[in-house]
Amino acid sequence: MYQQSYYRVNSWKQVLLLLQQSLYAEEMVCAMTSELFHIPKTKDLKGNSEMHNHLVPASYHRVTAVGSAQRLKNGEQQRSIVDTLVTCLINAENQDKKVRQGLQVMEENISPEFKTFISVSIKWQEQAESYLRQAKESLIAMGISFAAGNQ
Template sequence: MRQNELWRLAVTEMNYSLYGEQMVCSMSTQLFHIPETSDLMGNAEMHRHLVPASYHRVTAAGSAQRLLNGERAPSIVETLIACIQNAELRDRNVRVGLYTMRDAAPPTYKPFIENIIRWQDYTELHLQNAKQFVAPSSLQRQI
């Protein structure tokens, strides 16, 4: 497969991951504005990891797009790899926070939080899919 096709696949997968991240951010932030869940245990802590996870996803997606557009600076690839890895690290803590939220939520909100967890699954799946198209040997060496 040509390198440009790999970048195209990486961009597509990063965009799917970003879409999932939008849903996780939107839904979990909504809970701050509902009286029964405004101070839900785990939500504030989860956001301390969600915000940087989002930053790293956005930066990775932008880096992949630049590579698809024809830029070839090695530092762009390095940025892409580092941001995928940093997003993965933050995702682990996001997931811990989501499980804490689910366990602490009033029963009527548990299905809503389960839905957020499914969106987080989607987000992480597509990040992993993108990762396979980004210099796989470089990623494996650095993990």
């Protein structure tokens, strides 16, 4: 899966930073879209509940990836930590696709006064995905491989 001697001497700081930035953006998506449940005009917004069915596991996988990267940065070297990080990154990517679809449904169904609000939520989601992609690219540059079709 990876070149053990290479990753041991490599710094995990960049990967950790990118994953933390992805998680921060995800926090904003969660906070903003959850708020819509508490606004009378948007509490039943089409797509929001369905989108959250994917946002919750996407968040879990980001949290786990960040924790794994932190452990690796701190000097732990078990292959199982790297495997966990890679798997969570792939799982977050897969959930993100459904989150994006849900946000599109929400955007199509939200009243005009909330269009900017949902646009900002979508921008945060794009940031979360971009930082996740950059973390994956950093891992690949470190010699860590991902399953075919996931790169």
